[in-house]
Amino acid sequence: MKFTWFHLMPWPHLPDDFREKHRSVWVDIPTTLYDAKRGHHVYHDYFDQLEYAETMGFDALGVNEHHANAYGLMPSPNLMAAALARRTSKAALMVLGDSIALYNPPIRVAEEFAMLDVITGGRLACGFPVGTSMDTNYAYGTIPALTREKYNEAHELIMRAWREDEPFAFNGRYTKLRYVNCWPKPIQRPRPPIFIPGGGSIETYDFCLEFDYTYCYLSYSGYLRAKQLMDGYWERVAKAGKDESPYRGGFAQVICVADTDAEAEKLYSKHVHYFYNRCLHVYPGFADAPGYRTVKTLQANMITQLTQAQLRNYPTLTWKDLVDQGYVIAGSPKTVYDRMVDLAKTLRVGNIFGLFQVGDMPGDKVRHSTKLFAEQVMPKLKAELFQEWKNEDRFWIKPMQQSERRQMAAE
Amino acid sequence: MTITSRLIDVAGGRNKVRVYEGGDGPPLFYLHGAGGLMREDRLIAALARHYRVYAPLLPGYEDSVGEERLRDMLDMTLHGYDVMQALGLSKPLVVGHSMGGMIAAEMAAIAPNEIERLALIAPAGIWLPEHPIVDIFALLPQEFPHYLFHDVEAGVKLMTPGGDMNDVKFLAEFMIANARRLGTAGKMLFPIPERGLSERLYRIKARTLVVWGENDKLIPPVYAGEFIKGISGARLMTIPQAGHLVGHEKPHALVEALRTLN
Numbered sequence: 001m002k003f004t005w006f007h008l009m010p011w012p013h014l015p016d017d018f019r020e021k022h023r024s025v026w027v028d029i030p031t032t033l034y035d036a037k038r039g040h041h042v043y044h045d046y047f048d049q050l051e052y053a054e055t056m057g058f059d060a061l062g063v064n065e066h067h068a069n070a071y072g073l074m075p076s077p078n079l080m081a082a083a084l085a086r087r088t089s090k091a092a093l094m095v096l097g098d099s100i101a102l103y104n105p106p107i108r109v110a111e112e113f114a115m116l117d118v119i120t121g122g123r124l125a126c127g128f129p130v131g132t133s134m135d136t137n138y139a140y141g142t143i144p145a146l147t148r149e150k151y152n153e154a155h156e157l158i159m160r161a162w163r164e165d166e167p168f169a170f171n172g173r174y175t176k177l178r179y180v181n182c183w184p185k186p187i188q189r190p191r192p193p194i195f196i197p198g199g200g201s202i203e204t205y206d207f208c209l210e211f212d213y214t215y216c217y218l219s220y221s222g223y224l225r226a227k228q229l230m231d232g233y234w235e236r237v238a239k240a241g242k243d244e245s246p247y248r249g250g251f252a253q254v255i256c257v258a259d260t261d262a263e264a265e266k267l268y269s270k271h272v273h274y275f276y277n278r279c280l281h282v283y284p285g286f287a288d289a290p291g292y293r294t295v296k297t298l299q300a301n302m303i304t305q306l307t308q309a310q311l312r313n314y315p316t317l318t319w320k321d322l323v324d325q326g327y328v329i330a331g332s333p334k335t336v337y338d339r340m341v342d343l344a345k346t347l348r349v350g351n352i353f354g355l356f357q358v359g360d361m362p363g364d365k366v367r368h369s370t371k372l373f374a375e376q377v378m379p380k381l382k383a384e385l386f387q388e389w390k391n392e393d394r395f396w397i398k399p400m401q402q403s404e405r406r407q408m409a410a411e
Numbered sequence: 412m413t414i415t416s417r418l419i420d421v422a423g424g425r426n427k428v429r430v431y432e433g434g435d436g437p438p439l440f441y442l443h444g445a446g447g448l449m450r451e452d453r454l455i456a457a458l459a460r461h462y463r464v465y466a467p468l469l470p471g472y473e474d475s476v477g478e479e480r481l482r483d484m485l486d487m488t489l490h491g492y493d494v495m496q497a498l499g500l501s502k503p504l505v506v507g508h509s510m511g512g513m514i515a516a517e518m519a520a521i522a523p524n525e526i527e528r529l530a531l532i533a534p535a536g537i538w539l540p541e542h543p544i545v546d547i548f549a550l551l552p553q554e555f556p557h558y559l560f561h562d563v564e565a566g567v568k569l570m571t572p573g574g575d576m577n578d579v580k581f582l583a584e585f586m587i588a589n590a591r592r593l594g595t596a597g598k599m600l601f602p603i604p605e606r607g608l609s610e611r612l613y614r615i616k617a618r619t620l621v622v623w624g625e626n627d628k629l630i631p632p633v634y635a636g637e638f639i640k641g642i643s644g645a646r647l648m649t650i651p652q653a654g655h656l657v658g659h660e661k662p663h664a665l666v667e668a669l670r671t672l673n
Contacts (some may be wrong), residue, residue, distance in 0.1 A: 027549075138549065141602040145594040146482060173482075285549040289601070291594020298590055302583040 001344065001382050002396060004094045005053030005370065006062030006252060006353040009046050009080075010071040012360035013038060014278045019315070024283035026069045027138045033070065042073070049357055049366050050084060054091040056374035059396075060125060061088065062353055064197075064218075065097025066132075067139035071279035078112045085119045089408050092397045093120055094353075096127035096197055096218070101147055102140045105175045106154035107182065110161040114186045121406075122187035122399035127195040127216070128155060130204065134282065137289040145291030148203065150174045163190045188398050195250060195351075200229045201297045205236040208248070214351060214395050216250035220280060222326035223343040226251060230347040232300075246344070246386045247395040250351030253343060254358055256330035257372040264330045267365055268358065269319045272328055275359030276314040328358075333376035340377060344385050350392070412459040414452075418474065422493040426477030430498065431466040434459025437673070438503035440495060441466040442511030445535075445547065445596035446559075447473070449569060449659065454508075457662035461670065462504065467494045471595025473588075478595045484606040487599055488517040492525070504672060505617075508532040508658060509630070510596055513608060516638075519619075520611040528672045529617035532665070533630050533655050535600060536608035537637045544630055548593060548601055552576055552585060558629040561654040569659060612641030619645040620672050622665060624653030646671075 014033060015021070022029060050061045063080040066072030074080050077097035084093055093116065098109045117124040130136065130151050137144045153172045160168065161182040170177045186192055194213040198204035208215040215233055217226055230249060237248060256272065258264035322328045329339045344352070356373070357366045399405075414433035421428045431448060433455070439462035441455065448455065448466060458464045470478035470490070481490055491514050495503070505526050507515030512534025519526040538544070545558055553576055560566025574581045599606060619642045623635045632649065639645050648668045653660045 137601070143601050144548070144597050145478075146598065283549070285551050285554075288590075289548050289597070290590040290592070291597045291601075293590065295587060295591050298587045302587055303579060 001385055002059045002247070002351050003378055003382075004060035004062040004092075004351065004353045005050065005056075005058040006064075006094070006096075006355055007046055007050055007357055008064065008071055008279075008355065009043075009073040010275065010279050010359060011039075011073060012042065012274075014070060014274070014360075018278045019281050022281070024286060025071055025279055025281045026066075026134045027283070027286045029068070029070050039073070045363050046357070047083060047087070049363055049370075051087050052367055053356075053370055054088045056370055057378070058091055058354075058374065060092035060094040062094040062096060064095075064127070065099055065129070065135070067135045069134070069139075071275075078116065081116050081124070082119070085116060086408050092123050092125045094125045094127070094195065096129065096195060096216070098126070098128065099131035099136060099140075100128050100154040100158060101136060101142055101151040102131060103154070105177060106157050107161055107175075107177065107180060109154070110158040110182045111184075113192065114162070114182060114184045117186035117188055117192055118184050120399070121404075122192075123397055124186070124188070124192045125195060125397055126192050127197055128213075129197045130201075132199075133289045133292045134286045137292055138286050143291070144289040147292060148294070159191065162186060187400060193395055193397055200232065200301055201293060202236070202300060203294060203297065205233050206240075209237060209240045209242055212248075212394065214248055214250055216252070216351065216353065217347075218252040218353065220252070220254065220276070220327065220355075222328065223251060223253060223347055224326035227346055230349070234348060244348070245389055245392055245395070246348050246350035247389065247392050249347065249349040250353060251343065251347050251349045252353040252355060254328045254355045255336065255340075255369070255373060256328060256356075256358065257333055257336050257369045257377065258330075259332060259372070261331040261335055264332070265319050268330060268361065268369070271359040271361035271365070272319065272322060272330075273359070276317065276322065276327070279359055280314060333372055336373065337377045337380060340381055341385065344381070350386055350389065350395075412456055414455055414459060414464075419497050421477075421497045422490070425480060426470050426475070426490065426493070428470065428475045428494055428497070429468045429473055430494075431455055431468075432464065434462055434464050436462040438463050438465065438500055440498075440500055440503040440505045442491065442505070442507035442514050443468070443472075444509030444511050444656075445593060445600060446555075447592050452659075453569075454658035454662050454665070457658075457666050458506075458669075461666060465498055465500065465503070467498075469595060472592050481595070482598055484517060484599055487514055488521055491515070491518045492522065502527050504528045504530065504669070506530040506532065506669065507534060509655065510535050510599060510604075512536070513599060513604070513606075516608055516612065516615065516642075519617050520608070520614040523614050523616040526615075526617045529615065529619045530622060530669050530672060531619065531638060532622045532658055533624060533627055534621070534638060535604040535630060536606065537634055538603050538605035539634065539637070542631055542633050544604060545628075546602070547629070548597060552582070552589065559654055559656045561624060561626045561652050561660055566654070566656065566660075569656075609637065609641055612638070613643070615642045618672060620668060621645055621647045622657060622668050623647070623649050624655060624657035624660065625649050625651045626653060627655045627657070629655035
């Protein structure tokens, strides 16, 4: 299995009465709640945590892209990856931006990802999210019904820009470039591994299968609720006649490890509640701009979504609810191990995006949980699960040989 | 007055469009707003008492299809002419409400000799930064009536005849249809309902009537002034005790206003 230590970079200073005073953590949250001088410390604390995760042996360090969002302070994930590039040397850098429909022209993504891949010696894993409606439509103004067409065109441009050895003209509907000439080119040719975050759109399943990209479900609702969606994906995989490599799938999971189950509650409960009650407090009017999802997808999912939305009442959920219902995998290394096995088997995912920093959790607790997982959970999972796929290398980075690489600051 | 409907081929079969039709009198071409037409639409019925009404549904609404080829304002404007062409209409009275008013104004501006009489009912298409229009794409279904009607309670009944927003199945169907409708409308109205119309209004030659509900909370009546200023000779008629859906709240007052254009 591949473990990505994934950071959302939440703002940890939202007030106690945030829910009562504000309708949304995203899109129209006032910036008076932000403090740039505290933000300076927050960013560096978070970089420390990511760098620590590499020393603990995680396969990848994950960053992502959000806009106008107080739980995701990375409008530019590429900047974060660049900052990590020279402070790390082994882990893949999993950049789960770039929302390619938002870059103008999208050749910018081909260039910046190529730069990152070259700087890291081929350690870049890149995500091409369509982006949430909050980011893509409300914060960045993309017309909802045209988002997917714009995305597909940007994808075509980026892939060609990496693949072709000669400059070419690109006559798209949204981007017209007389000279496409991507300098530099990535080390990983024809492309770095690509991870596509999705939320159940049938079009996204098919897109991943067409190009052999890894489909990632980045939900915060835990693996039990994700089963239906991932089952839908695997059905599609079978229908397309593709092999069932678990590395075609990925899942994000909040994970909190302590010495005992009781200790986990004592240490982490407060921060987990901060995350679910403040960070995920999103105004429903921003959740899904009309036209963002296709009618086909809406018809497949609408009743489930509405029913789940009615059930998902975070403020009423206790620590026990969150743990029992799988929103959070928490407890002793043994408890966490058992649930992780259940997760991996239930969803058939070889990629785990572990969220170890949760809400306003401070660095010492983050490191404690990360260390226990890395030493007592991760090695067993790697040794025991999906052994029949242990030689799978189609979906992971292919960095330069150590001997070819220039020594970097961190080494 | 009987209103019937049929599905017609538009633009050589590139679009199929449902057209509601009825009444006797001079031809009237009606372009609906972002919400589409209502079931047993009161405004259409009132218009049909004095006109032969043709009310097409934009692709993306009900079973009108082909919306994927309509991406921007020019596509929508030309589509309006394609429908007129398919119906064999020549110089009808063109009436557009809200988003439909924006399309009607664009049609009259792009081919000023084709439209001689024009009525714009609370049209969209202009943005005044000091009077921002509410973001209809971020409203919850139950929030709409407040912005659309003067009499909100009566408006709710008009909008959801026989349905209950608390019933998951009804709500799911409403939301799917709404996503498709507003998804199409978003090509003209998202994220700001403005596509340069104010710079083209000077081209309009039609005798133009601008109608506004006095208590319009969606596009405030201050916007009427911009249309009056921009279109040579345009007249304004304000209808009291009416909101954004002025034609549904005060159909007779609206028809009387239109008849001054005859």
